[in-house]
Amino acid sequence: MISPADILNASILIVDDQATNVLLLEQMLREVGYRCIASTMDPHAVCALHRDNRYDLILLDLQMPGMDGFQIMESLKEIETDGYLPVLVITAQPGHKLRALASGAKDFVAKPFDLIEVKTRIHNMLEVRLLYRQLEQYSRALESQALHDALTGLPNRRLLMDRLSLAIAHAGRNTSTMAVMFLDLDGFKQINDTLGHDAGDTLLSLVADRLVAAVRQEDTVARVGGDEFVIGLWELNHADGVATLASKVIQAVSQPYLIQGRDVNITASIGVGIYPLHGKDVETLMKSADLALYEAKRAGKNDYRIAAHTDLLAMALTQAAPMDRPRCK
Numbered sequence: 208m209i210s211p212a213d214i215l216n217a218s219i220l221i222v223d224d225q226a227t228n229v230l231l232l233e234q235m236l237r238e239v240g241y242r243c244i245a246s247t248m249d250p251h252a253v254c255a256l257h258r259d260n261r262y263d264l265i266l267l268d269l270q271m272p273g274m275d276g277f278q279i280m281e282s283l284k285e286i287e288t289d290g291y292l293p294v295l296v297i298t299a300q301p302g303h304k305l306r307a308l309a310s311g312a313k314d315f316v317a318k319p320f321d322l323i324e325v326k327t328r329i330h331n332m333l334e335v336r337l338l339y340r341q342l343e344q345y346s347r348a349l350e351s352q353a354l355h356d357a358l359t360g361l362p363n364r365r366l367l368m369d370r371l372s373l374a375i376a377h378a379g380r381n382t383s384t385m386a387v388m389f390l391d392l393d394g395f396k397q398i399n400d401t402l403g404h405d406a407g408d409t410l411l412s413l414v415a416d417r418l419v420a421a422v423r424q425e426d427t428v429a430r431v432g433g434d435e436f437v438i439g440l441w442e443l444n445h446a447d448g449v450a451t452l453a454s455k456v457i458q459a460v461s462q463p464y465l466i467q468g469r470d471v472n473i474t475a476s477i478g479v480g481i482y483p484l485h486g487k488d489v490e491t492l493m494k495s496a497d498l499a500l501y502e503a504k505r506a507g508k509n510d511y512r513i514a515a516h517t518d519l520l521a522m523a524l525t526q527a528a529p530m531d532r533p534r535c536k
């Protein structure tokens with residue numbers, strides 16, 4: 208909700224070529240208790256000022272020499288791309304009121320000023336403006352929640368899929384390679400069972416931090432399950448590099464963690480799928496990496512495996528029984 212203090216802290220720009228009008232409005236706003244008031248008598252300065260300060264309200268005189276209020280509103284629309292123009296026009300011409308509203312102004316006040324009316328219109332407009340801002344923030348937060356894991360803040364499976372599709376398209380266009388690393392912690396259940404769920408949560412967050420630190424900024428580290436993470440490597444210089452990186456990630460994860468005043472140790476297993484060798488689409492690539500992870504686990508954990516070639520994989524998938532997964536390199 209919007210409090211009276213929020214409204215008084217809102218930022219306001221007064222635009223009028225007449226110094227007396229600027230002074231009158233400024234004085235009135237200060238008397239009411241508004242704190243963030245700026246003004247200009249230069250119509251050409253308005254857009255740059257708004258771009259830098261994003262005012263909650265612009266009190267805009269319509270008739271000014273050189274550039275009128277209608278032209279200013281057109282330019283402001285290029286800054287306020289979401290279409291909300293925080294403009295309250297000031298006009299002495301009754302005929303301009305409707306035109307100003309049609310041009311995007313949210314309200315108007317007539318000259319000569321009726322100060323009580325001006326104060327009320329400013330207050331009401333700011334209330335709507337701040338509610339609109341709050342709504343924008345909520346919807347951004349909701350959007351972010353829908354795409355991120357709440358515990359670690361990492362991208363979730365949905366965002367990962369999107370990023371992997373982009374990385375594959377990029378690699379396809381540039382005839383380069385990219386890779387998917389499927390990582391699962393070894394014996395994580397025991398951490399929960401012995402130290403408690405909170406310690407388990409802390410460990411997952413610390414692992415997430417280490418994974419992010421181990422790869423490049425353009426790569427994607429996502430949490431896709433309880434103790435399962437996927438790293439999408441945007442571009443590989445050569446296929447050998449991925450083996451070195453997998454070792455580096457395993458090494459990073461296996462360093463001790465200080466949780467609740469004690470050293471906690473964990474290791475990780477990794478399966479790797481490389482585009483286009485092990486899959487040309489997200490699903491196949493993820494499946495390849497998952498099967499390679501299964502091999503790494505089966506071979507004793509704390510190690511990585513790189514997927515089998517897709518043709519072998521397809522053959523093995525059609526022939527093998529469910530628990531007899533294909534062998535990887």
Ligand SMILES: Nc1nc2c(ncn2[C@@H]2O[C@H](COP(=O)(O)OP(=O)(O)OP(=O)(O)O)[C@@H](O)[C@H]2O)c(=O)[nH]1
Pocket residue numbers: 358391392393394395396397399403404405406407408411432433434504
């Ligand atoms: N603390 C915590 N634990 C979770 C969370 N999500 C899932 N888990 C637990 O993570 C464990 C993951 O299971 P597994 O992968 O089978 O356990 P594991 O001991 O690592 O087994 P291996 O992978 O075979 O080594 C389960 O005990 C889940 O209850 C979470 O958000 N926080």
